[in-house]
Amino acid sequence: MLELSRICLAAATVLLTLALVSNVVIVLTRNTAARKAAAKEAALVGASGAGGAEPERLAASPAVVESPSRGLGWYTDRTIEISLVLLTVGLAARTFATGHAPFANQYEFACSFAWGMTLAYVFFNHRYRLRTLSLAILPLPVLMLLYAATVGSEAVPLMPALDNHLLLTLHVATAILGYGAAAVAFGAAVFYLIRPHLKLRGLPSEELLDEIGYRAVVITFPMLTIMIILGAVWADIAWGRYWSWDPKETASLVTWLIYGAYLHARVSRGWRGNRSAGLLILGFVAILFTYYGNLFFGGLHAYA
Template structure:
């Protein structure tokens, strides 16, 4: 088991390094693309007669993203593959940890942070594949890298489960819904951040605001039912572990506030077709509430302060 434990830690470190390298490669790749676009923006008409477009005259393996967006090739493509590899390594790390402990990754901040980062990468990979918008990485990967570094900084020792955590199946499903919800919220917030900066930057690979608004909305739609399931399953678990469905524990309350923020966003979007900067800011605030809830173990106290 010692070998399996060390393997899990090595995989976690490797995944963290790959996410950081992918982020740096994306920054360099998009920066080069931006400089290239500036140099050729008004270079005259191409052989096809498209004067003034932000494209090289030579054939480029760019990907059309719709809404006038183009994903640059080269480093950005390779960084995308690095993220996929990092996700595979992180999955292996979590599986190794589960084999060692005999239960899901939910007993401390190290395990939950690793799972949180896994959820972010899962959501990012899916949205990148679905919409082919690699520019999302500029806002998603810093969060994933930060969470992974935080996980590495936490105590990693394996301890016996306390009584409140011994309902493995129910608690594992509760944490799984939280991880997926947080991942969707991270991607939704990333799209909202890019939406807000879109009028102020001219990155070649940055899609139009309409597409970013759509991704933010789809991310929220994915996160919201997971948040709902997380709260419901958490209440059932709380009744089993503590004899009460709801105790207004600080972390319970923070989770409820987070759910209400996303409820307000989706209500405004669906009922009143609310879009624009205010809607984007609401998604950013929602993910801020997610982070506040996650890091609450350090200062909330209460019944969730076991991590």
């Protein structure tokens, strides 16, 4: 089962990488096609002004060349969905082999983190059909899976502090779902900030990017809230106290406060634009610090 898990996770890494490259090609190709169409239309307009073009020809000149329904974009989307299935099978196989949810160490959490980000991307892609966002989001699960390949994948028994299957599953699962949605918010915020500097056609509007970021945080914030509450309950069971100001606990609290501040500023103060995007980026940086920080600062969560 462990070997099946490794194969599935490796295959998912390859497919996600191919999908990312494919989406880069699609975006650049559409941009080139749009430029050519615009140049052709401009030429026709000029010819029409000189009496050389018919109105019907002008009306037939498209602004963007659309791909067929089963073109490269369709296959790319299916590739990402297959990657999600492979990640799911790989994590399920590891769960069956180890006897616990795949959340007990850096390797397992990195793979689960990649699963959460891929799931969130698939969900928002189905809802908004924004291929361009993949250029900021898909690199994240790919990098996380590549990182997982560099750390030990051996299955080891749960340490005593983690030997609570129910709380382990619920506590970390809510983190995975929240972190995955936060990756989408991060991608939308990055594109919001760099959009004025990009010379690409067909980019999502600033209003839509802002809306996607907000909708993603609507998922992230309650998941982080549940994660912290469950973590406090688990800490009391495992260590005899609800809160220890452990580096990972502190970082998770700071992360929760950042996303809470974002929602408060947006709803109460009407924040939009660069300031909101900056908070979303800061929030995801805090998530990464929460995940990796214990490697440098130790603490009660040094094992994960």
